Amino acid sequence: MELRYLAAFVAVAEELHFGRAAKRLRMAQPPLSQQIRQLERELDVQLFERSTRSVRLTGAGEAFLGPVRTVLADLESATRLARAAGRGESGRVSVGFAGASSHTTLPRLTRAVRTAHPGIALVMRGQTYANRALDEVAEGCLDLGFVRSPVTRPGVRTRVIAEEELVCALASDHPLARQERIAVADLAAEPFVSFPANAGSSLRDVTFLTCERAGYLPRVVQEAPDSYTILALVAMGVGVTLTLTSCTHIQQTGLVYRPLAGAPVLLRSALAWRADNPSAALRSVLDVARETLPTPQGHPETAEDGAVAGPPA
Incomplete structure (x- = not known):
């Protein structure tokens, strides 16, 4: 069953006049009449009662009209959605x-x-x-x-x-909190709070790499799934952590942030x-x-497939 037959049927059903329906569809009347007859043959029912003076829907035609309108409306909606999706809208x-x-x-x-x-x-x-x-x-x-x-x-x-910088977070009553900057080497004996080992956290990876460069591996005493929980544990005095400047908006009672001594870790x-x-x-x-979110100055706009965007942090 062709969609143009359904559109022809709706036009005739609404106009109840083949001439006006043909004009509405911008086609000649004989082809329109042929389409309606073909549709009736496919359905094996009569949709219209025709005379020289009038056109009326049969009972079958009245039953058919509502669902056909729904089908055509759904098709129009689907077409709009597909075109919008194709345009990225x-x-x-x-x-x-x-x-x-x-x-x-x-x-x-x-x-x-x-x-x-x-x-x-x-x-x-x-x-x-x-x-x-x-x-x-x-x-x-x-x-x-x-x-x-x-x-x-x-x-x-x-x-x-x-671009963010690695900083140290520790309890406000920690002896190192009195320092303006904290050397990573000075944290060697401290317990650490960190993301889980197998969570895929790049911050955990950088923390271990930074500590390893200072001559030790951090002793993780507790793990937590997010920065909010980690920093709450640090504020409680459970341990220290290395975090990012983007996380310093998290303010907890008993928590302070201190920059690291030496060259910044970015x-x-x-x-x-x-x-x-x-x-x-x-x-x-x-x-x-x-x-x-524009690219900061000094960085390439886009790294191509497999390319490295700037030097390692």
Whole structure:
């Protein structure tokens, strides 16, 4: 059954006049009459009672009219949605991120996307740590991930959106809290609070690397799944931790932050996506992100597949 037959049927049913229906459809009357007769043959029912003076719907025609209108309306709606999706104006984009480190960047992006493209739904996946987010982007499980640069993963593109510095968080009554800056070597005997070992946290990796460069491996006495819990434990005096400047908005009673002595340890936040992801909605989100979360000066706009965006942190 052809859709043009259904459109012809609705036009005649609404006009109850073949001449007016043909004019509405911008076609000649004989082909319209042929389409209606073909539709009746396919259905094996008579849809119209015709005379030289009038056209009326039969009982079968009246029963057929409502569902046909629904089918045509659904088709029109589906066509609009498909075209909007093709233009990147609608669709779903899955985003992986880890809580506190996205405190500033993520709300700016989500608000801007809602304003620019209200038809795009962002599906948020919290507590997706940087390393895991990168894996899931590479595997096609996520459209967009907040990761740490540099990235050397074939098929994945990245763009740096922020640069952060490693700082020390410790209890306010800790003896080292009286110092303006804390040497990483001075934390060698301290208990640490950290992310779980197998969670995919790049911050944990950088913490261990920084301590190893200072001559020791940190002694982790307690693990927690997010920065808010880690810093609460630090405020309780359970241990110390190395965190990022993006997390210093978390203010707890009994908690202080101190910069590290020596050359700053920098981590670069980036967005990552598969180079071959065909989603037009993702391209629209990336365009919004370029305006909302611009690349800091001194960094390449986009790292190509498997390329390194800047020197290691």
